[in-house]
Amino acid sequence: MAKTESFGLPWEEAYGYVQAIQHGDTIYVSGQVANDGPELIAKAPVDEHGKITDFGNMADQMRQTYVNAAKILERFGATLANVVEEVVYVLDVPTAMQVAGPVRKEAYGREDPQVASTILGVTGLAFPEQLVEIKMIARL
Incomplete structure (x- = not known):
């Protein structure tokens, strides 16, 4: 049986999803x-x-997005070091390219984060004031 985790946020129930689900040794965030x-x-x-x-x-x-990802991964006994793939969705690619490198290196705690990463510019996200959203896959 799959293990799931949520934060108990209103939008989890409204949209109908969990923050993360584990199948075998893989966690989908x-x-x-x-x-x-x-x-x-x-x-x-x-x-x-x-x-x-x-x-x-x-x-x-x-x-803050990486902080939240780390919090949910912790519930599975994982950290950001377990992340093997991420997709970063942003509303403005030029701004993201200026800030993503330093922020990601800080979050992963190394100059060369060992994670496959894709950054995508999108026209909208869930909240009007939201600029970024990050989904991940981690392996235990």
């Missing part, structure tokens, strides 16, 4: 966001039409 409990942190400013006006909070959001 749902897209993590920059939240602390039910609150998004380092929200991007938006105009009256809901369009983001500044991408400057991307590094802060990315850091």
Whole structure:
């Protein structure tokens, strides 16, 4: 039987998913966001039409996203060192390319993170003020 973990957040029930699921020695981590409990942190400013006006909070959001991923992995006895693949979804690729390297190296604790990584620019994410989302696969 698969082991699952969630944070008990309102959007888990509303959308209908778990934060992570383990099958055998593989943990599939749902897209993590920059939240602390039910609150998004380092929200991007938006105009009256809901369009983001500044991408400057991307590094802060990315850091919190890795913190949340580490928290959910810990429940399976894993760490970010167990991550073998990640997909980083961002609203602005140029900003992401400026901040992702330093933030990722900090999160993984090494200058050469040993993880296959893909970064994708997307037109929207789950929350209007959200700039980044990261999904992962880890192996025990």
